[in-house]
Every structure is written in C-alpha cells, then in structure tokens.
Amino acid sequence: MERLYEKNISLRAIGLLAAIGFSSASHATLIDFTGGTVTQFSGAGVTANNTNYNDADYYVEDGVKFDFIGPAGDPFSYHVGDYYNTGNDVIHGHWAAGPHGDMESIFVSKVDQSSFDLTYFKITSNTNIGGGSASGNEEVYINALADGTNVSYSMLLPSDDWGFAGANPEITLGIEFSNILALSFTYGSNAVGFGLDEFYIDEAAPSPSAVPIPAAAFLFGPALLGFMGFRRKANASA
Numbered sequence: 001m002e003r004l005y006e007k008n009i010s011l012r013a014i015g016l017l018a019a020i021g022f023s024s025a026s027h028a029t030l031i032d033f034t035g036g037t038v039t040q041f042s043g044a045g046v047t048a049n050n051t052n053y054n055d056a057d058y059y060v061e062d063g064v065k066f067d068f069i070g071p072a073g074d075p076f077s078y079h080v081g082d083y084y085n086t087g088n089d090v091i092h093g094h095w096a097a098g099p100h101g102d103m104e105s106i107f108v109s110k111v112d113q114s115s116f117d118l119t120y121f122k123i124t125s126n127t128n129i130g131g132g133s134a135s136g137n138e139e140v141y142i143n144a145l146a147d148g149t150n151v152s153y154s155m156l157l158p159s160d161d162w163g164f165a166g167a168n169p170e171i172t173l174g175i176e177f178s179n180i181l182a183l184s185f186t187y188g189s190n191a192v193g194f195g196l197d198e199f200y201i202d203e204a205a206p207s208p209s210a211v212p213i214p215a216a217a218f219l220f221g222p223a224l225l226g227f228m229g230f231r232r233k234a235n236a237s238a
Helices: 002-027 215-237
Strands: 029-031 037-040 044-046 052-054 056-061 064-069 078-081 090-094 105-110 118-127 140-145 153-156 170-172 182-187 193-201
Touching (some): 090 118, 182 193
Antiparallel strands (some): 037 056, 052 078, 064 105, 078 090, 105 182, 118 170, 118 193
16 A cells, blocks of 8 residues: 555656646747748748748747848848748848848847747858858847847857858857847848847757757656655665
C-alpha cells in the first residue's frame, strides 16, 4: 500500500512538473516569419515559404509585431516572405539612404504591449551595395527601447552580403535586450538592403548551429531529475 501511495504521488508530481514546464514555456517563441499575417498597404496574406509579400505595412506572428516605418508608395521598400525564392521566409527592406526604397526603421513590439526578451536573431542581408556583396562600411543599428519609446541601448550590426550568399551572422544579445517594451532597427549613412530571420523571443539563445529544442524540454528535464533525486534521498533515509 505504501509503495502504491508513493507511485501515485510520483505520477502526480511528474504531471504537475510537466504542466508547469509547458505553461512557463507558453510565452517563449521562435519567430521565423512563416505562418504569420502580413498586412500590406494594398492587401494581406499569410506567409508559407512560397510567396514574397512586398508593399508590406507590418507583420504579426505569435503576438509579436514587426512594423515598417516609412512612407507608403514604393512597394519595393518593405518585404516579408520568401524573398530569395529559396523556400525560407524572412523580413527584408530597403533603406531610404539607398536608391531602392523608403524604409526609415523597423519597430518591434508585442501586440499586447507587454515586455519581452530578445536573445538571438540572424542577419540575412546588411549591404550598402544593392543586390551585391557587403562593403564592410554598412551602418545599421539595433536599438533597445526599455520604456517602448526612448533608446536605452544601441549596437552596430555586422555587414552581410545580399541574400543567403554571405555569412548570415548569428547575433546573441545580452541583458540590454531583456525586459524591454520595444526594439528598433535604424540606419546611418551607408545602408541599402537589410534582412532578418529567426528571432528568439523570451527563450534562451540557441547554441551555434544547434537544432532548436522546445523550451519546455529544458524546464521539465531538470525539474524531473531534481524530483527523482529527492525521492531517492527520502527512500534512503526511510
């Protein structure tokens, strides 16, 4: 009877730990620009790795909004979707500093205006040569806006060749981008094409080239091991 009771307690505890793990991970998300809604100045669509939506006003995926800031009128300025015809959706724009677009910034926030952490993202293009290799003189920044309005931290981003031809730098961010209400991407004097992919929101940055594992697995695994260790200790002292 005592063993049966312990077994029932164990199963209930494991179920509770699993529920806590999955509940805690419910706010963590990977934004890969697939399956979200693009609102265009002239229409709307859902990304599915097969269509590039230009003339985009903003994009929403899993409660996170990417808002193109700049005037309407040049459909080549703002893109979301399969821009490179490779079956991989990204967000891409052309800065007003160059000859191909009117983009002034990209503003990122949660739809419900709650705070979030950005831990990692990829650059797919950052070149001041339209459709070509980067010169190394590109001047594009990511800015943390802790209060949602004012820049609390700014960082110069590395250059990258147009499309997927370059290194596609993986950017791992620090505490400056934790518990913020918004962030933005802005440009200086040398900027033309700019693209981004794989935003890790409210979850740990991946190891380089690692296959993403659901955050719940990380929460549940250690908790279960800790519980098993506690049971062994209790049994040993009984």
